[in-house]
Amino acid sequence: MNSERLPVTQDSSPTRPRRRWPRRLLLALLVVAGLGAAGFAVQRTLGSDKPAQAPATAPVLVQDIEETVLANGELEAKKLVNVGAQVSGQIKSLKVELGDEVEKGQLIAEIDPLTRQNALRDAEAELTNIKAQKAVKQATLKQAQLAFQRQARMLKGDATSRADYEDAEATLDTTKAEIQALDAQIAQAEIAADTARINLGYTEITAPIKGTVVYLPVKEGQTVNAAQTTPTIAMLADLDTMTVSAEVSEADVTRVRPGQTVYFSILGEPDKRYYSILRSIEPAPESISEEASTSTSSSSSSSSSDSAVYYDALFDIENPEHRLRISMTAQVSIVIDQAHKVPTIPSSALGRPGKDGLYAVRVLRPDGTLKTRQVEIGINNSVRAEVRSGLSEGDKVVLNEAPAAPATSSSSRRPRGFLGF
Known part of the structure; x- marks a missing residue:
């Protein structure tokens, strides 16, 4: 059976021409879009726009504010005194306990006084001995004065020799000098006796101020040595x-x-x-004080500077x-500074100040739009800031308003396929 091959024919239907945007229509749309963007920019510049969602705000409050360090x-x-022992010996008794209140002059402790009593008796005995020697010399002085006067009368009558007269004069002068030496020894002995008496008084330790016993490092029977350092008996505050x-x-x-x-x-x-x-x-x-007591090297000075x-x-x-x-x-x-009953806002509502020292603060108006105001700020303690001008009590300021990124901003986002792209 013979099959007939049908001839291949082309579609005889008329072809549809591609639809093109009229050039004038494209230009008109571009102009409209540009005018809309320009109007939005002008609106943003004037500081009055209605955000897509309500930002975080805080009201202007009238309150006290202060800046502190x-x-x-x-x-x-304010008064802290170490009460020490000025003599060595065994603590015979303690008259106070930790925490006791004491008056000025009150007895705190006693050190065994026997050694100091013996030292005082020895000094007083030495003083008595020197005074007795002076009494003997004073009697000798009287005898020397009489002998000199007798030799002087006899010399006028040529009844004695010049040598005997001079011997009597020398004896008188020597006796006077010896009495002066004894006077000096008496003064020294009196000083020694006074020192011994004072040392004996040191065995009774009294409070130098009125205060509280805040430290008591010793106990009864303990021996303290004041030869090199002054041991602390108590601390009063x-x-x-x-x-x-x-x-x-x-x-x-x-x-x-x-x-x-x-x-x-x-x-x-x-x-x-x-x-x-x-x-x-x-x-x-x-x-x-530490730097003065130690010699600083180059390495130590570099570490101290840090x-x-x-x-x-x-x-x-x-x-x-x-x-x-x-x-x-x-x-x-x-x-450092403080103000009473002044308008304040959170410091987080502030950005950087302008060249005129004013801050640009965004305020949410009752109709939901935002308005930028130039505000003068006084005290700013990093938590709240004093408003000196530009805002009133009750105004709501925007907190931490971050500028929108162009890629995610609603004003820059365009639907896919807009203008055929």
Whole structure:
């Protein structure tokens, strides 16, 4: 069976021409898009736009504000005295215990006085002996004066020789000189007796100030040796007034000066503030004593330059109830500046200041749009800032407003296929 091959024919239907965008329509759309983008930019520049979602805001509040320098401090007794023994010997008795309150002049301890009593008796005996020698010389002086006067009368009547007269005169002068020497010995003996009497008094140790016994390193029967160093018998502290020594860093010390208000809290009472006035700032750090006592080499000087430098700021605080104790840690705040009942905003609402010193702050208006305002800022303690102008109480400022990235911004995002792309 013969199969017939059909001829291949081309489609005779008319071809559809490709649809093209009119050039004028494309130009018109581009112009409209450009005008819209320009209008949006102008709106952003004027600072009035309605965000897609409400940003985090905080109201302007009227309150007190202060700027402070923070420092760590330690409490010390304003008066702290080491009571030592000036003589050696065995402690015969202790009259106080740790924590006792003592008055000035009160007996604290007694050292065995027998050795000092014997030394005093010996000095007094030596003084008595020299005074007796002087009495003998005074009698000899009287005899020498009479002999000299007799020789003088006889010499006028040529009844004696010149030699006998001169011998009587020399004896008188010698006796007077010996009495002067004895007077000097008596003075020395009196000094020795007084010293022995004072040393005997040192065996009774009394309180030099009114205070509290805060340290008692010795016990009854213990022997102390005062030959080389003065042994400590007790330590007394006047706890009615405490001194706080606060370490201020070199970065802040230039802003601190005497007379500023200062307050602190202790670890046991973190919510209670103790107020005082800064008394003084030490001119050099404590490390200067170590640097003066040791010779610094090039390596040590380089290492010391890397360490922090602190200066002690001192102030006093009344402590009538003795709630504050020695060596307590104090969290100290030194008030640099403060203002009362002023408008404030969170510091996080601020950026960098402009050349005129003003800050650009975004404010959320009642209609939901944002407005940029130029604000003058006063005190800024990094938590809240004082508003001097530009805002009113109740205004809501935007916090931490980060600028939107162009790739994810709703104003720059375009639907796929827009304008045929």
